[in-house]
Amino acid sequence: MDINSDFVVPTLGKCSIDSPFNLGKLKGDQQFDFVADTERILFDDTLRNYESCIKDGIPPLTFEVAGPREKIYFDASKVKAAIVTCGGLCPGLNNVIRAIVMELHYRYGAKSIFGIKYGYQGFLPKNKFEPIMLTPDKVRDIHTQGGTILGSSRGGNDVQQIVDALERLNVNMLFTIGGDGTLHGAYEIHKEITERKLKISVIGIPKTIDNDVVFVDKTFGFETAFSLAVNAITSAQIEAEGGYNGIGLVKLMGRESGFIAANAALARSMVNFVLVPELDFDLEGPNGFLAHLEKRLKERHHAVVVIAEGIGQDWADKDLGDSKDASGNKKLFDCGTYLKDVIQKYMKERSIEHSIKYIDPSYMIRSAPAAPNDSIFCSQLGQNAVHAAMAGKTGIAIGRWHKTFTHIPISMIAGKRNKISLESPLWWNVLESTGQPMSMKN
Secondary structure, eight states: OOGGGGGOOOBSSOOOEEOSOOOBOSTTSSSOBOOOTTOEEESOOOHHHHHHHHHHTOOOOEEEEOSOOSEESSOGGGOEEEEEEOSSOOTTHHHHHHHHHHIIIIIIOOOEEEEESSGGGGGOGGGOOOOEEOOHHHHTTGGGSSSOTTOOOSOOOOHHHHHHHHHHTTOOEEEEEESHHHHHHHHHHHHHHHHTTOOOEEEEEEOOTTOOOTTOSOOTTHHHHHHHHHHHHHHHHHHHHTSTTEEEEEEEOOSSOOHHHHHHHHHSTTOSEEEOTTOOOOSSSTTSHHHHHHHHHHHHSEEEEEEETTTTGGGSHHHHTTOBOTTSOBOOOOHHHHHHHHHHHHHHHTTOOOEEEEEOOHHHHHTSOOOHHHHHHHHHHHHHHHHHHHTTBOSEEEEEETTEEEEEEHHHHTTOOOOOOTTSHHHHHHHHHHOOOSOOOO
C-alpha cells in the first residue's frame, strides 16, 4: 500500500472559482506563486531515507504544501465562518483568531464570521451562549492581549448537537483552535458532516503549549512559553546561590513531553538537572537523582532543578487512578510539591544543611501575550487555515514541517504525542549543558 495514502487531503469538491489574488504562476517572475495541490514536501529528507525508498520501490512519505490556490471552492460572498477556541489557555490564541478574521475579510471578502463562546460548549443549546460577530474592528488589537476573546472550555464534544448548530447557523467553514482533545473533536465533527453530506470545511489549528503534536515541527505558544520560563529559572538560580546549599526547583508545563523544560534549560544555561516524562530515573539509590543532587551540593553548594509537570506520575497512580478531566486528559499528580518534600526529607535525614525554593509559573506563562516570533507564526497559521478552507480542504490541520506550512489530515495526528527522543541532539544538548548523568537508574 502507498504509505502516502494516509496523507491524502479530503476536499469538498471541485474548485472552479477564480482566486481573488493576482499571484504568479512561474518561478522567477518576481511574484509569489499560487500553490498547486501537487506540491509536496518530504517527511524525512535524509539521504538514508531516500536510498531506502529507492531500494524498496516505495514513494517517500510527503505532506501537501499549504498556501493560496489558483482556484477556490467557496464563493466568499456566501461564506459563513465560525471560529472556536478550546482547552487550556496558550499564548497566541488571539493572534490566530485575528489572522483568520483579517484574511477572510480583507483578502477574500468574506464578511460573515462568527466567534463561538467557550469552546465546544458554545454550540450546545442548553448553555445559551450566543455567538459573536467578529469584524476587523472587533479583533484589531486583540493580538496584544493574552488569553482568548472567545473564552475556552474543556469537553462539550456532543458531535450531533455541534453539527446541528452549524446547520442552524448556516456555517460552511469551521476553524477549531485547540490541542489533542479539540483535534479529536474536530475529526469527529468532520466525520459527522461527511455522513450528512454537508459542504462544511473543518480546519484545525493545533494549539499545545507542550509542542507535542506529531508531524508538526512547532506549535504556537511554545516559543513564548519556554522564553518566559527562563525568568522563573533565573529567579530559582538567584535564590539557590543566595543561600548555603540552596536549591531552586522549577516546575514547568509538559504532561507527556518535556520540550518546554529542555528548551528553557538550554536558553538559561545555569540548570543542573532537567527531569522530563521521557526520562526514566530513580529517586533513591546510589545512582538515583537524590544522590546526584547531594553530590552537586557538596561540590558547588547550590543547584537548580527544572522538572516537567508530567514526571513521576507512577508515584501517585494508586491515589488518582484513571481519573480524567473534561478533555479526556489524565489528571496529573502534583510532582512539584511532592519532589520538594522528598528532597527536604532526604537532606534532613542526612543532616545536610540546605534551603529550597519552589517556583511554578505555569498560569503566568499560559495567560501571557505571544512573543514576536510566535506572533508571526500565529498569523501564518491563521492565513494558511483560511487558504485551505476557501479551497474546500476539510478534515485537516495546518502544520509546519521543515519550515514549510502543510496540510495534515486530522486523523493522522489526533490521539498521538510527539516526545523527546533521548537519542536526539536536543537531549544530548541538555546533558552537555547541565552536566547531569546520562542515566540516573540504579
